[in-house]
Every structure is written in structure tokens, then in C-alpha cells.
Amino acid sequence: MEERSPHQIRRLVLRDTTDAVTRCRDFTRDALTAWHWTETARDEAEDVLLLVSEVVANACLHAGGPRALQLDCTDERLRIEVTDGNPVAPAPRPRPDPGMPGGHGLLIVARLARSWGSVPTADGKCVWLEVDSPLRSPARRGPQSVS
Structure with missing residues (x-):
């Protein structure tokens, strides 16, 4: 098995992409496979x-599409960053209708990520989230929280 370096970064730049979700999932799947997560x-x-x-x-629905996806992986955590051109910070909908599609994305993010947030950039924002690395011992994993 190939040895994993302690810190790896992969970046996908997206421009006028109509299939951004599929491209980003495929890019992420390839990275996770290389890092032996799968x-x-x-x-x-x-x-x-x-x-x-x-x-x-x-980013596609509310910000004109993503500009880039970055995966920053260490033995402790994986940080996912998506940049876009809209400066408005994401916020969960107060109460999405459970019977209707949509409006649940940030609730899923809050539930699965150990932390998440957004930071303004010169021309938009970066939405980021972090999850524990499976290489991190369970005793050192922190509680899930929203920042």
C-alpha cells in the first residue's frame, strides 16, 4: 500500500461548468481513493x-456556481473549501418543509461536519467544512459543532 503523506492538498478550478456537482464528487472520490479512505x-x-x-x-443554486473546490487533508481532518462569487454567507432555512425537496443542505452539513462556516474573499466567499480523518483515533475525535 502506498504511504500517505501527513498533509495533502488538491484543488479543482471550475469555470462555466454545467455539471459542477458531478465533477466535484468525481474529483473528491478520486482524492479519497488515493488517500485510502474508500x-x-x-x-x-x-x-x-x-x-x-x-x-x-x-453554490450553484445561490451564488452563480462554484469557482473552486479545495480538499486539504491531514491525519487529523479533511477540510473542504468551496469558493464562489456571492459575498452573502450561507444560513440554514429557519424551518424547511420536511415534505418538500430542498432547504435541507446546510442541516446535513451541520449534522455531518465537525465544524463549518464561511469567510469573505475579495470577490465572494469561501464556504468551508471539516470532518475528522478516519486515521484520527476515536478517542481524539471532537464533538460535532457548528461555528
Whole structure:
């Protein structure tokens, strides 16, 4: 098995992409496979793919599409960053209708990520989230929280 370096970053730049969610999921799946998550932590890898889908879909629906996806992986955590051109910070809907599609993305992010948030950039924002790495011992994993 190939040795994993303690810190790896992968970046996908997106321009005028009509299939951004699919491209970002495929890019993330390839990275997780290279980092051996799909072999050793299949459930965590599926959660990461869902999280990427949600934040990229939000950028498509509310911000004119994502500009870039960055995956920053250490032995402690995976940080996912999606940049877009809309400066408005994301906020969960007060009470999405449980019987209707949509409006649940940030609730999923809050439930699955250990932390998430957004930071303004010169021309929009960066929405980020972090999940524990499956290589991190369970005793050192923190509680899930929203920042």
C-alpha cells in the first residue's frame, strides 16, 4: 500500500461548468481513493461525497456556481473549501418543509461536519467544512459543532 503523506492538498478550478456537482464528487472520490479512505473508511467517504454535493449545489443554486473546490487533508481532518462569487454567507432555512425537496443542505452539513462556516474573499466567499480523518483515533475525535 502506498504511504500517505501527513498533509495533502488538491484543488479543482471550475469555470462555466454545467455539471459542477458531478465533477466535484468525481474529483473528491478520486482524492479519497488515493488517500485510502474508500478502502478503510467507506462510510466516512460517502459522508464526504454527500457534503461536497451539498456545498457545491448551494453554490450553484445561490451564488452563480462554484469557482473552486479545495480538499486539504491531514491525519487529523479533511477540510473542504468551496469558493464562489456571492459575498452573502450561507444560513440554514429557519424551518424547511420536511415534505418538500430542498432547504435541507446546510442541516446535513451541520449534522455531518465537525465544524463549518464561511469567510469573505475579495470577490465572494469561501464556504468551508471539516470532518475528522478516519486515521484520527476515536478517542481524539471532537464533538460535532457548528461555528
